[in-house]
Amino acid sequence: MKQVKLDGLYKTYDGTTPVLSNVNATIEAGEFFVLVGPSGCGKSTLLRMIAGLEETNGGAITIGNKRADQLMPSERDLSMVFQNYALYPHLTVFDNIVFGLHVKKVPKEERKRRGRETAEMLGLTDYLKRKPRQLSGGQRQRVALARAIVDESPVCLMDEPLSNLDAKLRAHMRAEIKQIQRRLGLTIIYVTHDQVEAMTMGDRIMVLNKGVTQQIGTPLEIYNQPANPFVATFIGSPPMNIAEGEIKDHKLFIEGLGPIPLPNGGAIDQTHVYAGIRPEAVRFVHDPVREKGSGLIEVKNVEVLGNETVLMFTAAGRDWYARWSGQWPVKPGDRIPVMIDYADVALFDKASEKSIKHGQSPDVAAEISREEVLL
Amino acid sequence: MNSAPLTKESGYEVGDLPEHSEKAFPLRKDFWQAMLYLLPSFVLFSVFVFYPMFRTIYLSFFLTDYDGMPSVFVGLENYAYIFTSDEFLKSLRATILFVLITVPAGVILALFLALIANEKLKGIGFFRTIFSSNMGMSVAASSVIWLFLFHPSLGALNQMLSTLGLSQVEWLLDPTWAIISVSVTTIWMNTGFAFLIILGGLQNIDEHLYENAGIQGAGYWYQLRRITLPMLSPTMFFIVTVSLINAFQTFGQVDILTQGGPAESTNLIVYSIYREAFVNYQFGTASAQAVILFGCILIVTILQFKFGEKKVHYQ
Numbered sequence: 109m110k111q112v113k114l115d116g117l118y119k120t121y122d123g124t125t126p127v128l129s130n131v132n133a134t135i136e137a138g139e140f141f142v143l144v145g146p147s148g149c150g151k152s153t154l155l156r157m158i159a160g161l162e163e164t165n166g167g168a169i170t171i172g173n174k175r176a177d178q179l180m181p182s183e184r185d186l187s188m189v190f191q192n193y194a195l196y197p198h199l200t201v202f203d204n205i206v207f208g209l210h211v212k213k214v215p216k217e218e219r220k221r222r223g224r225e226t227a228e229m230l231g232l233t234d235y236l237k238r239k240p241r242q243l244s245g246g247q248r249q250r251v252a253l254a255r256a257i258v259d260e261s262p263v264c265l266m267d268e269p270l271s272n273l274d275a276k277l278r279a280h281m282r283a284e285i286k287q288i289q290r291r292l293g294l295t296i297i298y299v300t301h302d303q304v305e306a307m308t309m310g311d312r313i314m315v316l317n318k319g320v321t322q323q324i325g326t327p328l329e330i331y332n333q334p335a336n337p338f339v340a341t342f343i344g345s346p347p348m349n350i351a352e353g354e355i356k357d358h359k360l361f362i363e364g365l366g367p368i369p370l371p372n373g374g375a376i377d378q379t380h381v382y383a384g385i386r387p388e389a390v391r392f393v394h395d396p397v398r399e400k401g402s403g404l405i406e407v408k409n410v411e412v413l414g415n416e417t418v419l420m421f422t423a424a425g426r427d428w429y430a431r432w433s434g435q436w437p438v439k440p441g442d443r444i445p446v447m448i449d450y451a452d453v454a455l456f457d458k459a460s461e462k463s464i465k466h467g468q469s470p471d472v473a474a475e476i477s478r479e480e481v482l483l
Numbered sequence: 484m485n486s487a488p489l490t491k492e493s494g495y496e497v498g499d500l501p502e503h504s505e506k507a508f509p510l511r512k513d514f515w516q517a518m519l520y521l522l523p524s525f526v527l528f529s530v531f532v533f534y535p536m537f538r539t540i541y542l543s544f545f546l547t548d549y550d551g552m553p554s555v556f557v558g559l560e561n562y563a564y565i566f567t568s569d570e571f572l573k574s575l576r577a578t579i580l581f582v583l584i585t586v587p588a589g590v591i592l593a594l595f596l597a598l599i600a601n602e603k604l605k606g607i608g609f610f611r612t613i614f615s616s617n618m619g620m621s622v623a624a625s626s627v628i629w630l631f632l633f634h635p636s637l638g639a640l641n642q643m644l645s646t647l648g649l650s651q652v653e654w655l656l657d658p659t660w661a662i663i664s665v666s667v668t669t670i671w672m673n674t675g676f677a678f679l680i681i682l683g684g685l686q687n688i689d690e691h692l693y694e695n696a697g698i699q700g701a702g703y704w705y706q707l708r709r710i711t712l713p714m715l716s717p718t719m720f721f722i723v724t725v726s727l728i729n730a731f732q733t734f735g736q737v738d739i740l741t742q743g744g745p746a747e748s749t750n751l752i753v754y755s756i757y758r759e760a761f762v763n764y765q766f767g768t769a770s771a772q773a774v775i776l777f778g779c780i781l782i783v784t785i786l787q788f789k790f791g792e793k794k795v796h797y798q
Contacts, residue, residue: 159698161697181697181698182700187698187699188694190691190694192689194689194694197796198713198714207695208700211696211699255695259699
């Protein structure tokens with residue numbers, strides 16, 4: 109298994125506007141690395157540059173210990189899964205799987221053995237003689253996966269491989285890909301626009317926006333300590349609530365909510381900030397008079413999901429969400445007292461959008477050590 | 484949105500369907516409506532295809548007068564006559580030779596041009612236009628151009644040969660060369676169309692297939708053999724079928740270049756039919772030839788579908 113190193117990568121199509129600029133990352137051997145961002149952020153372009161399908165206009169790519177950005181795709185020793193699977197419609201499932209082995213002139217017997225083993229791993233044994241058009245979407249996706257892993261390339265690139273599947277199958281395949289990756293110890297670089305896939309599959313995540321790296325970190329780092337408002341709102345569902353705020357008289361003022369008092373010794377330099385509050389940190393209060401930092405909100409929409417309830421309301425001119433566990437008897441139009449604890453608030457500098465302070469981790473679970481759980 | 488209420492007349496009233504389908508002739512009204520839509524093409528086909536076809540078959544059993552009206556019923560005698568006629572058998576042989584030269588050569592040339600024009604290069608649009616441009620030229624115009632090229636003393640071809648110090652060729656006057664000359668002209672004329680269709684077929688192939696093959700280490704020829712040609716097979720099948728039919732029906736370039744000569748070496752079957760009918764006024768035997776041509780094309784096309792289609796991978 110090999111390490112992949114991206115060093116100051118730069119890409120432009122017209123010579124002036126950068127599609128990607130100064131992308132740096134080291135993907136460790138055996139790591140599941142997710143590139144996530146909204147459509148058009150350059151994540152697929154970055155993946156195709158690593159594959160050698162797009163030219164690199166600056167910077168270096170190193171795969172293993174070998175400088176790779178001037179190599180042909182075939183010389184980079186990697187495999188790739190495409191969004192539309194790119195199966196050969198005129199070949200059977202088996203021939204699709206062993207296509208790469210056939211190219212590399214692997215002896216027939218070994219080809220057969222490896223093809224069958226891989227097919228078995230992915231539950232395709234019964235379909236080996238079929239053509240791709242006779243398979244369901246999920247089965248095609250498995251063939252594409254099989255074709256990528258049968259090569260035993262140390263690095264596997266995946267370009268939104270699950271986006272053509274329905275929600276249920278997608279959740280299933282997420283777990284399956286993750287298991288295969290662990291079993292084979294593959295280095296996977298995985299592109300997605302779906303933050304749920306990023307959170308659940310990645311060992312580490314790189315968040316991209318407009319061709320610029322926003323943050324690299326483990327899923328929990330990204331969730332708990334977002335580097336800027338973009339990352340904060342991109343990761344998490346419903347997203348983190350963000351509003352402009354002002355710090356005056358040792359209080360944080362946000363339009364539409366009551367002033368949130370800063371704790372003693374918690375003074376900060378900036379006056380103009382962006383305040384970010386996770387939906388679960390907007391809490392219901394029984395006694396709005398006594399509790400500090402509370403205010404009344406008017407509920408615009410309610411989604412009861414069985415185990416939790418998501419309320420939508422307006423604050424500072426934007427849609428805000430509150431997420432409470434359990435089933436709440438709330439209706440649109442209700443006015444409800446809520447409060448926000450300053451400890452839960454993430455603050456970002458308004459000018460530079462850099463993080464000033466992180467909100468505290470949302471759940472008690474974070475405070476329980478692993479040893480305690482395992483007992 | 485269609486806000487007008489759906490009435491009985493519209494035929495699509497909600498809840499009307501189950502009741503409809505229980506009736507004995509549920510599609511009766513729809514059937515006549517469909518016929519009405521088909522009427523224009525039905526009329527056109529009848530006037531220009533079906534009537535002439537049946538008239539031809541009918542005429543092939545008669546001797547006719549100069550106006551092409553049937554005068555004496557002779558049964559199969561017209562057929563018996565042409566199959567013993569040297570002229571017709573020679574024409575048949577020339578046609579088969581012509582088909583065997585033009586179809587494979589034309590398709591392979593078009594495939595080659597399409598493959599090179601499908602590469603992503605700067606200014607490739609110019610070459611695509613050039614390669615397909617002869618599609619816009621009439622048979623008459625292109626035949627006249629080739630007539631000049633083939634001219635024994637002034638023609639560019641012979642000028643080139645003499646510059647190279649080679650002996651000149653009697654392109655249209657030598658019976659062996661004449662059929663080759665007509666074939667070359669035909670291949671040149673048909674290339675544009677075949678090129679365009681094959682290029683379209685090539686561009687329909689998913690780019691990701693090549694990208695994946697490239698990552699897995701497949702070279703150009705391997706990709707051509709294992710991806711391009713199989714994926715292109717429906718297009719190639721179409722082009723071969725159309726080219727075969729076209730080759731059997733060649734007329735214009737023969738009329739302009741050689742008038743069937745020399746020594747009837749380029750007297751292709753459609754030209755032979757034309758001469759029989761409109762030069763010799765033998766509409767009966769001409770019709771019999773036309774019926775045989777129809778039979779030939781039909782058989783070749785059926786064989787094509789029966790054996791050729793097995794190698795086609797539809798998606």
